[in-house]
Amino acid sequence: MLELVLCQAGYPEPMASVTLAHYLVLSAAMFVLGLVGFITRRNLIIMFLCTELMFQAAGLALIAFSRYHLNLDGQTFVIFVLTVAAAEAAMALALVVLLFRRRESLSSEEWAELKG
Amino acid sequence: MTGDVILTFAADAPVGVAPWWVMLIPALPMLGVILCTLMAIAGVRSKLPAWVTVGCLGASFVVAVAMLLNHGEGAAVAKAWDWFHISWGDAQGQQFNAIFGFYIDRLTILWMLFVTGLATLIGLYASEYMSHDVGPGYCRFFVAFNLFVFSMACLVMGANMLMLYLGWEGVGLCSYLLIGYYYKKPSAVAAGKKAFIVNRIGDLGLALGVYLTFVHFGTIEYAELFASDKLAGYLEHASHGDFSHIPLAAQVIPMLLMVGAFGKSAQLPLYVWLPDAMEGPTPVSALIHAATMVTAGVFLIARTYPVFQVSEYALPTVAWIGGLTAFFSATIGMAQFDIKRIMAYSTVSQLGYMFAGLGVLTSVGAAAHVFTHAFFKALLFLCCGAVMHGFAGQLDLRKLSGLWRMKGWGIVSITMLVGCLNLAGFPVITSGFWSKDMIMAEAFVRPGMGPVGWLLLITAGLTAYYTFRVFFRVFVGPQEYHPGDELHDDGHGAEHFHPHAPGWAINSVLVILAVLSFVAIPLVALNHGGWVGEMIHGSTAHYEAHAEAGHHGSVWLAGFNPHAVMYYISAVVGIAGILVAYALHLRGRTSAGEAPAAEAFKNALGPVQRWAEHKWYVDELYDFLFRKPLWVLSQIFRYVDMLLVDGLVNTAGWIPSALGGRLRRGQNGVLQSYAASMAGGLALFVVVVLILASRSG
Numbered sequence: 023m024l025e026l027v028l029c030q031a032g033y034p035e036p037m038a039s040v041t042l043a044h045y046l047v048l049s050a051a052m053f054v055l056g057l058v059g060f061i062t063r064r065n066l067i068i069m070f071l072c073t074e075l076m077f078q079a080a081g082l083a084l085i086a087f088s089r090y091h092l093n094l095d096g097q098t099f100v101i102f103v104l105t106v107a108a109a110e111a112a113m114a115l116a117l118v119v120l121l122f123r124r125r126e127s128l129s130s131e132e133w134a135e136l137k138g
Numbered sequence: 139m140t141g142d143v144i145l146t147f148a149a150d151a152p153v154g155v156a157p158w159w160v161m162l163i164p165a166l167p168m169l170g171v172i173l174c175t176l177m178a179i180a181g182v183r184s185k186l187p188a189w190v191t192v193g194c195l196g197a198s199f200v201v202a203v204a205m206l207l208n209h210g211e212g213a214a215v216a217k218a219w220d221w222f223h224i225s226w227g228d229a230q231g232q233q234f235n236a237i238f239g240f241y242i243d244r245l246t247i248l249w250m251l252f253v254t255g256l257a258t259l260i261g262l263y264a265s266e267y268m269s270h271d272v273g274p275g276y277c278r279f280f281v282a283f284n285l286f287v288f289s290m291a292c293l294v295m296g297a298n299m300l301m302l303y304l305g306w307e308g309v310g311l312c313s314y315l316l317i318g319y320y321y322k323k324p325s326a327v328a329a330g331k332k333a334f335i336v337n338r339i340g341d342l343g344l345a346l347g348v349y350l351t352f353v354h355f356g357t358i359e360y361a362e363l364f365a366s367d368k369l370a371g372y373l374e375h376a377s378h379g380d381f382s383h384i385p386l387a388a389q390v391i392p393m394l395l396m397v398g399a400f401g402k403s404a405q406l407p408l409y410v411w412l413p414d415a416m417e418g419p420t421p422v423s424a425l426i427h428a429a430t431m432v433t434a435g436v437f438l439i440a441r442t443y444p445v446f447q448v449s450e451y452a453l454p455t456v457a458w459i460g461g462l463t464a465f466f467s468a469t470i471g472m473a474q475f476d477i478k479r480i481m482a483y484s485t486v487s488q489l490g491y492m493f494a495g496l497g498v499l500t501s502v503g504a505a506a507h508v509f510t511h512a513f514f515k516a517l518l519f520l521c522c523g524a525v526m527h528g529f530a531g532q533l534d535l536r537k538l539s540g541l542w543r544m545k546g547w548g549i550v551s552i553t554m555l556v557g558c559l560n561l562a563g564f565p566v567i568t569s570g571f572w573s574k575d576m577i578m579a580e581a582f583v584r585p586g587m588g589p590v591g592w593l594l595l596i597t598a599g600l601t602a603y604y605t606f607r608v609f610f611r612v613f614v615g616p617q618e619y620h621p622g623d624e625l626h627d628d629g630h631g632a633e634h635f636h637p638h639a640p641g642w643a644i645n646s647v648l649v650i651l652a653v654l655s656f657v658a659i660p661l662v663a664l665n666h667g668g669w670v671g672e673m674i675h676g677s678t679a680h681y682e683a684h685a686e687a688g689h690h691g692s693v694w695l696a697g698f699n700p701h702a703v704m705y706y707i708s709a710v711v712g713i714a715g716i717l718v719a720y721a722l723h724l725r726g727r728t729s730a731g732e733a734p735a736a737e738a739f740k741n742a743l744g745p746v747q748r749w750a751e752h753k754w755y756v757d758e759l760y761d762f763l764f765r766k767p768l769w770v771l772s773q774i775f776r777y778v779d780m781l782l783v784d785g786l787v788n789t790a791g792w793i794p795s796a797l798g799g800r801l802r803r804g805q806n807g808v809l810q811s812y813a814a815s816m817a818g819g820l821a822l823f824v825v826v827v828l829i830l831a832s833r834s835g
């Protein structure tokens with residue numbers, strides 16, 4: 023599977039030099055780490071950090087492609103994403119604080135009121 | 139008002155304008171409705187509604203008398219306003235017009251006199267009779283009572299068939315309301331519904347008749363209808379016995395109107411509601427279900443008598459139905475034990491006489507019988523009501539005896555005797571004798587109507603028997619009484635029960651009605667129909683004897699001219715009936731319940747007596763023929779609705795609900811499982827895309 027992904031990126035040889043494939047592998051690794059962290063942890067702050075990690079993984083892929091295609095669209099996009107992410111982080115942490123005040127706990131299991 | 143603007147026209151002159159004050163006759167009862175309604179709202183707890191009612195109806199009666207004193211020849215119309223004005227078709231050439239107005243001729247005046255007069259008297263009676271209900275029920279009673287008189291006035295005085303229909307439905311409504319007056323009693327509620335539903339069948343006929351009249355004659359105004367050349371042409375044909383030139387539509391109109399009349403006047407086969415209607419308070423039975431409303435059918439035929447004459451079969455049908463009803467219901471009445479029910483069957487029977495009278499072309503006889511019957515039958519009902527009121531609802535003639543000698547019951551007994559003599563047709567001194575004779579004699583004279591005459595003659599004997607059966611059982615003989623089950627006093631129970639004799643209001647009304655039933659004798663007896671005859675001759679119900687004049691005197695009854703000998707025959711029959719009743723129910727009777735002669739007679743009759751007591755199982759037959767099939771049909775519809783229609787709708791609703799029930803389990807509230815399923819879904823999506831890409835690549 024991984025081979026297939028790399029072939030499509032145009033790089034049959036692994037480990038030749040730092041190529042697009044390396045960035046993408048790193049980006050994928052970061053994303054999966056974030057995802058696994060999000061799924062396995064219960065602490066709201068850690069979960070939030072994991073989402074940030076997934077965010078940055080996607081950003082990294084965008085910058086890599088931007089460089090690869092030699093246009094600035096991807097990088098521009100990432101600047102915007104960073105800006106929004108900063109604002110969102112402020113808001114999300116504020117929410118976490120409020121949620122904590124309600125239940126005196128950071129566990130996400132405390133919040134399950136919409137279950138069917 | 140002075141006398142110079144009044145109803146003076148020649149019989150064939152154009153219809154004149156009636157003075158405005160005739161409208162007071164329906165307006166005053168309407169005022170009574172409004173006042174009694176306001177009193178109901180205000181929560182009046184006294185006899186005030188009764189006095190207001192008596193005042194309004196009495197004033198209405200005074201206006202009716204003024205109308206009588208001022209009437210002339212022919213007819214007059216008083217128009218209140220244009221009611222309906224509809225036009226359609228090319229250049230609006232088709233028109234339907236109906237005024238809200240009143241058609242006054244002598245027939246109207248005759249009817250309104252006894253309607254308003256009796257309503258006043260019975261209102262006075264009801265003031266005492268209903269006194270145990272003073273409060274909201276008392277107001278409700280008198281609201282419906284006034285509304286009934288208003289509707290009856292619309293019915294009788296209406297200037298067109300639509301007004302008649304308005305009144306027709308109005309009296310039907312009031313009848314329903316008043317039969318169901320004791321609405322906590324299931325049998326009263328059922329009787330009200332039965333009356334209303336059976337009347338619907340008749341009303342359908344009436345509505346179709348009115349419609350066909352408009353379609354065929356182009357108008358439903360009486361004044362225009364009776365003056366129309368078309369109708370005159372048909373009557374010309376009919377007078378020569380030539381019915382083939384009269385279109386079928388014109389001949390069907392009376393057949394349809396007849397159905398309405400049979401429903402309202404309780405004739406075969408629609409009579410079944412009237413005996414059950416006795417569940418209502420007795421004043422209602424006396425006014426609505428004996429004296430006035432049930433004669434509306436007779437009025438309808440009398441009012442549209444020319445229309446009935448253009449059909450070859452209409453009036454003979456009316457005669458046969460009347461004769462059969464008279465006989466049939468008399469046989470039922472003979473076997474009943476509830477005195478009010480006996481009177482109810484006798485009302486059906488006497489209405490049969492009136493229809494037979496119309497059918498054999500003696501509209502004078504029919505009107506005379508309506509007139510006399512109104513007094514003596516109201517009297518009989520009110521006497522029964524006084525007994526019922528005094529003995530806690532007891533109406534079984536086997537439980538009461540010898541009221542004659544009880545203290546305070548003298549007036550009731552004497553007036554009851556007067557009523558019974560009238561109903562039995564006791565010769566010469568009773569008005570019932572004279573009016574009944576006119577009908578019977580004419581039935582024997584009319585060609586082809588002999589069998590109807592015999593039916594009526596036999597019925598006269600049966601009537602005398604069952605009437606005096608009541609009198610001999612309840613009012614004379616050994617003294618005995620058992621109270622009914624309506625003990626509403628201070629809880630003393632049946633063993634301490636004391637009958638309470640009627641008070642001044644009931645007694646005075648009984649005396650007035652008894653006197654009126656004698657006063658009616660010269661009004662119907664003198665000079666072939668007397669005053670009533672004069673009233674009929676000046677109205678649309680007047681029958682021109684055209685080509686049939688030759689038949690008079692040519693028909694013989696047992697070798698004699700019926701007109702000459704009917705008096706003697708019916709006198710003998712009536713007295714024979716009374717004597718039989720005496721032999722069976724008074725002679726040798728030792729207590730209220732034991733009459734050996736009657737028991738022996740009953741045993742000799744065997745099952746016939748039982749069949750008659752069960753009303754020849756007509757209710758059961760109708761139940762089997764109409765109610766059961768309708769019930770089965772309704773059950774079929776019910777299950778089709780429940781299983782098919784509801785089933786489809788419910789299935790459509792069940793699918794999303796079941797699906798949602800399954801999917802709901804996924805919403806477990808664990809954030810991580812949502813994230814995992816999202817990631818899993820994304821992974822699945824990616825795998826699918828890659829596989830598809832590798833295939834196409």
